[in-house]
Amino acid sequence: MEYSGFFNGDQEYGQDEFSRYFDNIYESGVSINEDNNMTLQVNKCDSGVQVDKGFSIIKGFYLYNDSIKNIGILKDSNYDRIDRVIIRLNLNSKKVSIDVKKGIPSSNPEVPSLQRDNLVYELSLAQIKVPKNGEMVIVDERYKKELCGAIRPKNLTEFNSMIEGFTNQFNKWFEAQQAKGWRNVFIQNTTPEKVVPGSIWIQI
Incomplete structure (x- = not known):
């Protein structure tokens, strides 16, 4: 079945049409400000952490934090x-929000995994290492495109993938040529040795 839009008139457009449109144009991620820094930075504060202003696109939907x-963070005793x-x-609740995803307290704690299915999709802004004693440590994860990344055109990613494919093909061809040798031009009296077919010998 084919879909098209957006047109004036009797046709109504909603969540599915707009999210499909933007999800096919942009990779999920956070915006870049005028200083070329990523927005929605996470910092420590007295009660826990604070998230700066910023904008994000996630699977075609958006979040604007003005x-x-x-966000309060409580330590485990x-x-x-x-x-x-x-x-x-969260498509169930029709909401995009900034939240804390708590890990499981442990002597060897692990980072909680991100949920990514047909109802919930999550991007990670930062890890928060919460010790039972001492200062919290924030690990920025916005720069990791597999976890978050910057908002960027999807066709740019596809272009980079295409160039990577061409590069891999060239490298394979180049390695194969190196293995069997290169055609050369020989200018000498004696018959060249170990000549690759297609080489040229000019006898002087």
């Missing part, structure tokens, strides 16, 4: 823990 958001500050798209 003020600093404070017995064990260390690793949390994640995430952007979560």
Whole structure:
């Protein structure tokens, strides 16, 4: 079945049409500000962490945070823990929000995995290492495109993939040529040795 849009008139457009449109144009991620820095940075504050202003596109939907958001982080009394500050798209609740995804307290804590299915999709802004004692440590994850990344055109990613494919093909061909030798031009009296077919010998 074919779909098209957007036109004036009786046709109505909704969530599916707009999210499909933008999801086919942009990779999910966060915006870049005028200083060429990624927005929605996570910093420590007295009660936990705070997330700076910024904009994000996630699977064709958007989040706009127009003020600093404070999020409380409570320590576990017995064990260390690793949390994640995430952007979560929830199609069930029709909402995109900044949340903390709590890890499991443990003597050897692991980072909570991101949920990515047909109802929920998550991007990670940062890991929060929450020790039972001492200072929290924030690990920025916005720069990892498999976890978050910057908003960028999808065709740019496809172009880079195409160039990578061409490069791989050339490298395979080049390695094969090196293995069997190169055709050369020989200018000498004696018959050249170990000549690759197609080489030229000019006898002087």
